[in-house]
Amino acid sequence: MNLEAFLTEVKSRFPGASFEQAGQDWVLRVPAAEWEAVAGYLAGHGPRFDYLSSLTAVDRGDRLELVLHLRALAAGERLTVKTDLNREQPEVASVTGIWKTANWHEREVYDLFGVVFRGHPKLRRILLAEDFEGHPLRKDYVDPRRRKVEGQA
């Protein structure tokens, strides 16, 4: 089955989802509420996306975009999955139960963006020190140690 047909099937199963082709890749957008369910479906059906190559986030200013890069090793397919999170209270279900790799990736996203992953086995900072305050990859983060040049905002 080719990827487009599979994505059409996913869309019929999860009505909130949509997909498009971006360059050589297919991007699947899902609502945050269906994040874990869609991920589980992708891992177990069609080409079987059994390999999580990365999970990260992007601060779009008005929302946080969560991005999954998946690969189906046997079928040789790859897929990008995205969802939008509320910037003020970013929260989403963890996918560590589906791909174990997600564990550290989600901790990193929590560390740098402040996204809370429900159901994560050990959600604490991974790169920065435990007592670090704030989430520095958010666009509104202000480094308290930063020296200002005169006239700079």
Add this chain to the structure above:
Amino acid sequence: MDLIHAPFVPGVIQTTVDQVINWSRKSSLWYMLYGIACCSIEMMATGASRYDFDRFGLIYRGSPRQSDLMLVTGNVNLKMAKVLKQLYDQMAEPKWVIAVGSCAVSGGPFRGSYNMVDGVDQVVPVDVYLPGCPPRPEALLDAVLKLQRKIMRPQRQGVAS
């Protein structure tokens, strides 16, 4: 008398004893194997046979308790700073520190970053600052020679050649 902290009372014989002790210290600077970023690659190159750290008496040790010299070869972030301080505290006196590379000297290309210690001298006292990104092995050898000169003449502040 406390050999480590207080030199002998000045006198002809005692001064010579001091010099012998200093000579033995500078000739067996065992450094801690502690590489934290890209500058460590240069440290490894310096330790290997082409540049050969051994001929200056520098042999790497795996434990801070056996080391006299700490080469801070890379960028120290806020999380690592605590580890660095702990390792330094575990080294036996007398001990020396060389800040290798721009990162350790001042923060280098990462200066001002949210998670960076801008210069390792904010955490531990530094004896020799070695700029470069990264400094070549010859520069590292030169820094070690400067440190050896400093050890031989503790009363002199600068170590200009």
